[in-house]
Amino acid sequence: MTNTKLPRFLLNSIPKSGTHLLKQLLLGVPGMQNDPFIGMYxxxxxxxxxxxxxxxxLPDHSFLNGHFHYSTEWxxxxxxxxxxxxxxxxxxxxxxxxxAHFIPKVPLHHLYGTFTQENFSLNDRFRFLxxxxxxxxxxxxxxSDISEWYRSFSDWMGRPNVHSVRFEDLMSSEENRRKATGEIIDFLWGNIAHSYNREELITKMTANIKPQESVTFRKGKIGSWREELNGELEALFIKHAGQLLDELGYER
Incomplete structure (x- = not known):
């Protein structure tokens, strides 16, 4: 079998959805490259x-990452x-x-001034978003509200040559992580011949995940919203984005 380089590709994510987790996974592919100082947003x-x-x-066997809103131009x-x-x-x-926790740490963010103004609480940030x-x-x-903002990214789902990966599948169990990683391999390589054993490559990629080494890592937990959103905010979220949760397959 030949050791064909993988054609260049794109890692796209909704902000705070596990971008660096996926970068670490993909960089577990031997020789894979990503310039940490180059991103498009x-x-x-x-x-x-x-x-x-x-x-x-961008050269082959490398990927570009960013937060790309869906558009026909992109x-x-x-x-x-x-x-x-x-x-x-x-x-x-x-x-x-x-x-909501991330924005006040980033002075260049367009909501930084809003979120760091005097007496603007964490719950105020949740409500604003x-x-x-x-x-x-x-x-x-x-x-825009949370539903419209989220959809501006998630409209990529189901488009040609786009493979969607859930953060939860990479964090819930070793079995789910290996399954999701194998699906990424199959999507990216397709019919391209390579010298990797699929199971060994999955092991290399998953072993490269080290969330605590990410500069933007906070908790990385599934369902941490239950610890932070009170009943009023939960109801407000459902009012604005209950249908979005249904469409994505997340329980209300």
């Missing part, structure tokens, strides 16, 4: 020519580059909680 029309050139010149761009996409999703309630609202920073666009 947001809508297509915000990208510079230099950023777009980064994707066009889809066409990656189709032209023949880049497959691994898309990561997570229970929207856990995303909400992790995001659930309902949406106008950030206090001048010139920053209106923040």
């Amino acid at each position: 947001g809508h297509y029309h915000y990208q510079t020519a230099e950023k777009l050139a980064t994707a066009r010149t 889809e066409t761009f990656f189709e032209e580059l023949k880049m497959k996409q691994v898309f990561v999703l997570r229970d929207p309630r856990d995303v909400l909680v992790s995001y 659930i309902e949406g609202g106008q950030p206090i920073t001048s010139g920053v666009a209106f923040q």
Whole structure:
């Protein structure tokens, strides 16, 4: 069997859905490369020519990662580059909680000023992300509610050459992690011949997961929202995103 390099591909994720977990998994492939200082985020029309050139010149056996909102422009761009996409999703309630804790640590985030203003509590952050609202920073666009914001990413699911991976499958059990990893291997390689034993490659990839080594790691727990959202906030979330949970297959 030949040791053919894997064609370049894309790791796309909803913020706080396990981006670095998947990066570690993918970097468990021998020789796989990812530049930690190169990422692409947001809508297509915000990208510079230099950023777009980064994707066009990406070498084989490497991947580009980012948080890409779905759009026909992005889809066409990656189709032209023949880049497959691994898309990561997570229970929207856990995303909400992790995001609310994360934003005040990032001064460059567009909601930083809103979330660090005086007397703006953690519950205020949860409510703002659930309902949406106008950030206090001048010139920053209106923040859509949790359902619309989440769907702006999850609309990638089911698109051609996109393979979706659930954070929960990688964290719930060794059996589920190995199964999900095998599905990623099958998706990325397809009919490309390689010299790897599939089970050995799964072992190499899963052994490379070390969540605590991620600079953005906080808890990485499944269902941590139950410890942080009170009854009022749970009800508010269901009002805005109950249908989203149903569509994604997460229990209310």
